[in-house]
Amino acid sequence: MVTREILMQMKIDEILSKYPFVLTYFENNKLDISGSGKKTLMEYKKQFEDYELEEWAMDLSKLDEELILYMNQMLEFLGEEKEQGVDSLTILAGQDKSGNEETFGELKIEKSDIIAIVGPTGSGKSRLLADIEWTAQRDTPTKRGILINGEVPDKKWRFSSSNKLVAQLSQNMNFVIDLTVGEFIELHAKSRMVEREAEVVARIVEAANYLAGEKFNLETPVTSLSGGQSRALMIADTAILSTSPIVLIDEIENAGIDRKKALKLLVGEEKIVLIATHDPTLALMAKKRIVIKNGGISKIIETSENEKDVLSELEKMDSIIQNLRADLRGGNTVKGDFYNA
Numbered sequence: 001m002v003t004r005e006i007l008m009q010m011k012i013d014e015i016l017s018k019y020p021f022v023l024t025y026f027e028n029n030k031l032d033i034s035g036s037g038k039k040t041l042m043e044y045k046k047q048f049e050d051y052e053l054e055e056w057a058m059d060l061s062k063l064d065e066e067l068i069l070y071m072n073q074m075l076e077f078l079g080e081e082k083e084q085g086v087d088s089l090t091i092l093a094g095q096d097k098s099g100n101e102e103t104f105g106e107l108k109i110e111k112s113d114i115i116a117i118v119g120p121t122g123s124g125k126s127r128l129l130a131d132i133e134w135t136a137q138r139d140t141p142t143k144r145g146i147l148i149n150g151e152v153p154d155k156k157w158r159f160s161s162s163n164k165l166v167a168q169l170s171q172n173m174n175f176v177i178d179l180t181v182g183e184f185i186e187l188h189a190k191s192r193m194v195e196r197e198a199e200v201v202a203r204i205v206e207a208a209n210y211l212a213g214e215k216f217n218l219e220t221p222v223t224s225l226s227g228g229q230s231r232a233l234m235i236a237d238t239a240i241l242s243t244s245p246i247v248l249i250d251e252i253e254n255a256g257i258d259r260k261k262a263l264k265l266l267v268g269e270e271k272i273v274l275i276a277t278h279d280p281t282l283a284l285m286a287k288k289r290i291v292i293k294n295g296g297i298s299k300i301i302e303t304s305e306n307e308k309d310v311l312s313e314l315e316k317m318d319s320i321i322q323n324l325r326a327d328l329r330g331g332n333t334v335k336g337d338f339y340n341a
């Protein structure tokens with residue numbers, strides 16, 4: 001919550017950098033703050049002559065109160081009022097489909113960790129992601145509990161639409177709206193009220209192009225993006241614009257996207273990433289993997305040094321396949337010795 005004491009000590013530049021939406025307040029009230037960045041609100045108010053205020057029919061004595069009210073309403077609207085940051089997510093053991101207790105006790109996952117969830121089809125991988133999304137409190141079929149920063153999380157995480165704990169990236173992302181890529185990201189940026197909107201939009205497109213094989217730009221209609229390009233756009237958007245500290249991914253499809261770069265991008269933004277996958281490369285990219293059997297977490301395996309070596313071999317194979325794909329797409333013929341290239 002913003003108080004008068006805090007606000008009065010801050011210079012206008014500091015206020016704007018911490019609460020960018022305040023700029024709209026000044027603009028809406030026709031208050032010119034250009035060149036006043038180094039002034040406190042008090043100093044800013046003092047610069048106006050009485051006749052100016054009279055001319056504008058403005059009561060500056062109310063400015064502080066109104067601004068504080070506006071800021072607190074905005075913070076609540078943006079869901080940042082009670083934001084405390086998420087440093088860890090803890091999964092407390094529940095039970096499998098037969099009612100047998102899970103034996104792992106608890107699993108603590110920290111910021112910037114990538115955790116894979118592996119197991120046969122229908123074993124309960126998506127269920128685990130759903131438990132996290134719902135911040136389960138022994139109230140789902142698995143009877144698991146979820147803690148945030150070691151504590152039972154505030155119910156706001158379940159119901160807040162503006163400050164979601166979890167961002168979900170699903171396999172099928174098809175756009176049906178008639179917007180360009182630029183307009184689409186701009187809409188999202190506006191709803192997040194980010195500062196320097198154009199810069200953020202450009203950064204997202206750049207990141208998305210870095211992830212996707214085929215390039216696109218701000219003018220490309222979202223409906224004409226390929227599956228890989230759409231996924232790349234959503235991942236870049238989630239990494240850069242979403243405030244959700246936890247990202248849940250139900251498998252990133254192989255085609256059309258550099259998955260290693262995608263995970264790096266998300267983790268670079270200090271998110272906790274959990275990914276349900278059948279893919280060995282993705283599973284080994286994770287720090288740990290949760291093995292699900294009959295609806296229960298049967299093992300938690302830390303990726304070993306030996307497995308990391310296997311991962312670099314796998315990555316070489318993946319890159320051979322990527323190059324082959326690009327060659328074939330580009331109409332080239334394939335050389336026999338590609339494996340040693």
Ligand SMILES: Nc1ncnc2c1ncn2[C@@H]1O[C@H](COP(=O)(O)OP(=O)(O)OP(=O)(O)O)[C@@H](O)[C@H]1O
Pocket residue numbers: 095096097098119120121122123124125126127128141142276294295296
């Ligand atoms: N511990 C559990 N107790 C009761 N039901 C469970 C449990 N775990 C999973 N289930 C249920 O089992 C079904 C299959 O689980 P889920 O869809 O999570 O499997 P999955 O591993 O994601 O499968 P796929 O690989 O095909 O996507 C779901 O209906 C889910 O709710």
